Amino acid sequence: MSVAKPRGYRQLVAKDIDRVAVDEPLCHHNSWQIGGPADLFVEPANPTQVADVMCVVQEQQLPLVVIGQGTNLLFDDAGVRGVVMKIGARMDSIEIIGPRIVAGGGAWVPQLARLAMRVGLSGLEHCIGIPGTLGGLVMMNGGSHRRGIGEHVVRVTIVDQDASIHHVNADECQFDYRYSALQERGAVVVEVELECPPGNLADIRREMLLDLRERRRKFPRKQPNCGSVFLSTSEMHASVGPPGKIIEEVGLKGLRCGGAEVSRQHANFIVNIGGATSFDVLQLISRIRYEVRKQLDFDLRCEVRYVSPSGEICPADQVALQTGQIIE
Ligand SMILES: Cc1cc2nc3c(=O)[nH]c(=O)nc-3n(C[C@H](O)[C@H](O)[C@H](O)COP(=O)(O)OP(=O)(O)OC[C@H]3O[C@@H](n4cnc5c(N)ncnc54)[C@H](O)[C@@H]3O)c2cc1C
Known part of the structure; x- marks a missing residue:
């Protein structure tokens, strides 16, 4: 006997989204390892697929949750009665041309910071120990040592709720402490362009190693957690x-x-x-x-x-x- 699939499943599969899963356990997609199933779970591989997901979500009037690595999220034990869209390893390209870095929303932040260091670009030292995606970091204007990724953002490519693709400049993002205006827009970050000034490779490396050493000393490493729970202004x-x-x-x-x-x-x-x-x-x-x-x-x-x-x-x-x- 075949089990009925959730509303929207057939339409998502028809759009050829890279991965479409039913009843996906969300505890596998966040660093606390907590959360029940998502009715539908999708992992698109490019902005067009993201727009396709947005179309289905609008047509079928389904709740949508966009996630990266889930390192700042607490999912409910009941999971999500809608679509969870993960922007992760399928959209993690990183390209560096001179001082400009163009990376997918799913790029792994420590990897991005390491690549910037290797070509002698500075400014991302404070991000080396943040275990999320670039999309999540931009959305939260995350960072450490009282800094935020927004300082280096030139342009963000987003897919809006109506499935249109836009380029948004840093001013429009209105970055503030752990805030970007993109949070209110409900948009999906698919690509980010950063500008980082050249620096001394040895200095950048030293700063990153110091940061990682501090984190290893201060933060719990073995037990699942979501980083800092409370804001620190x-x-x-x-x-x-x-x-x-x-x-x-x-x-x-x-x-x-x-x-x-x-x-x-x-x-x-x-x-x-x-x-x-x-x-x-x-x-x-x-x-x-x-x-x-x-x-x-x-x-x-x-x-x-x-x-x-x-x-x-x-x-x-x-x-x-x-x-x-x-x-x-
Ligand atoms: C051990 C540890 C250390 C940490 N240290 C720091 C730190 O020093 N500084 C810091 O700022 N944070 C820190 N964090 C928290 C977390 O890593 C960051 O907030 C990170 O930027 C979140 O990225 P993520 O991909 O996991 O996003 P998620 O947790 O999946 O999502 C966070 C928010 O962003 C949204 N989102 C994610 N991806 C996208 C996208 N592509 N488009 C649109 N919206 C999106 C989600 O809807 C959600 O609202 C730490 C976490 C851990 C576990």
């Missing part, structure tokens, strides 16, 4: 200090909810110590925020984003625990 540093320090100060290092634990190595990390659910993580986030508010009168905000079963994405602190609803 300069205003916060000036008033109460970095999130890891204040969570430790209020005595929450090692606190557990089910399979989720506040890392004993770095308190701004929540690690999956085995079988953690999205509910465990959300509960832990809620406990941490409650204690920090009570003891320090400070409202911690999440960098990590929660993906609801209906495909909405929001900072994980905006989720009502009992219902899984998103609150403002």
Whole structure:
């Protein structure tokens, strides 16, 4: 007896998208290793296929979630009742011409930073240890040492919700701390053009090695995690200090909810110590925020984003625990 396929499956297959899967376990597509199945999971191989997916999603009125490596995402235990589109290894080309780097949205950031270093281009040293895709990094304006990838972006090629392909310049992206205007547009980043000034290869390499050594020393490496859970702004540093320090100060290092634990190595990390659910993580986030508010009168905000079963994405602190609803 054949099992009925979800709405949109037939149309996606007809468009010849590189990979179309049904009931794909999302725990295989994020660094926390948490999350139920996606009704439909697609991995396009070029911008045209991305546009084709957008057409099907519009025609069939399906929820859509775009992901890279899922290193900043918490999927719900119920998964996603719609389409999850991964921009990953199938769109990871990298081309370097002089100071310009043109790379696919799925390019692996540490690989990109390493290639830039090898040809003596500077500016991406702070990205060497960020384990996501270029599309995810641009979307989040990610970076470290108080820097963001936006500093080097010249142009981003996106596929909009109506399946049209556009080039957007850096000004239009309105990069800010862990923010780009692309987040509100619901667009898919398919290609990014960066400009990086020439630098001294030995200096660039030294800086990258230092960064990697620091990360190995400070961050949990063996247990699945999603990097920093809470935002760390300069205003916060000036008033109460970095999130890891204040969570430790209020005595929450090692606190557990089910399979989720506040890392004993770095308190701004929540690690999956085995079988953690999205509910465990959300509960832990809620406990941490409650204690920090009570003891320090400070409202911690999440960098990590929660993906609801209906495909909405929001900072994980905006989720009502009992219902899984998103609150403002
Ligand atoms: C160990 C560890 C260390 C980390 N260190 C850092 C750090 O130093 N600095 C930092 O900024 N982050 C850090 N992170 C978080 C994370 O790696 C970054 O935010 C990264 O840029 C996310 O990339 P991703 O491909 O995993 O995106 P995902 O987590 O898959 O997605 C993140 C957001 O971007 C959107 N998105 C992803 N790809 C696309 C695309 N092609 N088009 C449109 N939207 C897209 C998603 O919808 C989602 O809203 C760390 C994470 C880990 C696990």
